[in-house]
Amino acid sequence: MGANASNYPHSCSPRVGGNSQAQQTFIGTSSYSQQGYGCESKLYSLDHGHEKPQDKKKRTSGLATLKKKFIKRRKSNRSADHAKQMRELLSGWDVRDVNALVEEYEGTSALKELSLQASLARPEARTLQKDMADLYEYKYCTDVDLIFQETCFPVHRAILAARCPFFKTLLSSSPEYGAEIIMDISTAGIDMPMFSALLHYLYTGEFGMEDSRFQNVDILVQLSEEFGTPNSLDVDMRGLFDYMCYYDVVLSFSSDSELVEAFGGNQNCLDEELKAHKAIISARSPFFRNLLQRRIRTGEEITDRTLRTPTRIILDESIIPKKYAKVILHCMYTDVVDLSVLHCSPSVGSLSEVQALVAGKPNMTRAEEAMELYHIALFLEFNMLAQAKFVRKCFYRKF
Numbered sequence: 001m002g003a004n005a006s007n008y009p010h011s012c013s014p015r016v017g018g019n020s021q022a023q024q025t026f027i028g029t030s031s032y033s034q035q036g037y038g039c040e041s042k043l044y045s046l047d048h049g050h051e052k053p054q055d056k057k058k059r060t061s062g063l064a065t066l067k068k069k070f071i072k073r074r075k076s077n078r079s080a081d082h083a084k085q086m087r088e089l090l091s092g093w094d095v096r097d098v099n100a101l102v103e104e105y106e107g108t109s110a111l112k113e114l115s116l117q118a119s120l121a122r123p124e125a126r127t128l129q130k131d132m133a134d135l136y137e138y139k140y141c142t143d144v145d146l147i148f149q150e151t152c153f154p155v156h157r158a159i160l161a162a163r164c165p166f167f168k169t170l171l172s173s174s175p176e177y178g179a180e181i182i183m184d185i186s187t188a189g190i191d192m193p194m195f196s197a198l199l200h201y202l203y204t205g206e207f208g209m210e211d212s213r214f215q216n217v218d219i220l221v222q223l224s225e226e227f228g229t230p231n232s233l234d235v236d237m238r239g240l241f242d243y244m245c246y247y248d249v250v251l252s253f254s255s256d257s258e259l260v261e262a263f264g265g266n267q268n269c270l271d272e273e274l275k276a277h278k279a280i281i282s283a284r285s286p287f288f289r290n291l292l293q294r295r296i297r298t299g300e301e302i303t304d305r306t307l308r309t310p311t312r313i314i315l316d317e318s319i320i321p322k323k324y325a326k327v328i329l330h331c332m333y334t335d336v337v338d339l340s341v342l343h344c345s346p347s348v349g350s351l352s353e354v355q356a357l358v359a360g361k362p363n364m365t366r367a368e369e370a371m372e373l374y375h376i377a378l379f380l381e382f383n384m385l386a387q388a389k390f391v392r393k394c395f396y397r398k399f
Helices: 053-077 082-090 095-121 128-138 157-163 165-172 192-204 217-227 233-243 257-263 278-284 286-298 300-307 322-334 339-343 351-358 366-380 389-398
Strands: 144-148 151-155 179-182 249-254 274-276 311-316
Touching: 128 192, 128 233, 128 278, 144 192, 151 157, 151 192, 157 165, 157 192, 157 233, 165 217, 233 322, 249 322, 274 278, 274 322, 278 286, 278 322, 286 300, 286 311, 286 366, 300 311, 322 339, 322 366, 339 366
Parallel strands: 144 179, 249 311
Antiparallel strands: 144 151, 249 274
């Protein structure tokens, strides 16, 4: 029994006969014609013979756009030929110059690795905030006592006056050294731990205890009305450095009189003094802290207090040149290294510059100045200055 294909409308065979350019391939239809099984819907046929011009143009432009995107992506992913560029650069060089360049690259790479390893091994530099917290805790060089609820709080007059308008007015009425001032606070609910936390805040800019009462807005408002609202720690410490209120120490520098006479300088220039606060320099530098504590043990501090004169510290200018002293002090008060201070005024009184001029040496470069600052910072054990980014950058560039 034979089977006629025309009796099976689901056949996918192509139609034979007719115009060859109009042949169609049927994927599947929803209804069929009795004569030729024609497709009623264009959605079911792939007709390539009668394509409209606008459709062809649209398809061509789409392919061109896609091609441009692939070319653009391939160009963007193509890296520069560094080897070719180096060959063109070194084509006219002498072999010794090329070797010198290679050694320079190798030295720079080794120095970069050494710097990274040193940074990882180096202990973290203590910030101004951390040193001020230690200053409040260990009470270096205090000069006034606050009495609150029969408890004595040794503090530093200059710091409290710079940080708080209330204490500035209160302490001005008792200027003598070691004065005992009884605190009378009108804000309700302030006990001894909370008063200690308030003092810690004035020293560091942050509260030293987790107390739910500090979350009470009403108490904070009352405290701000009574004590005043302080600026940030950085701003107030910068003001303390600029105006030096209540300073209690002066830094002097020894000099070689023979060099002064040979250069024709003025002795007064070499004896210029810089004002500072014992609390700050002892908190930032173990060298100054040990020096001041030794003066207390030997009784020299008692003489200064009796005469009401600032303590004088004489520094050897061959070790700590005077021209760097202001940069060091500025960093102690602000944690900022400002080398522009070195060139804002002529440093005729600097012994190191006198020696350089007598020996006929040229002026020091920034890298040489930074290197000297680095060694001075190590001598003073002032890590914030020694680890300053600018100083380390100039120091490594020197080598």
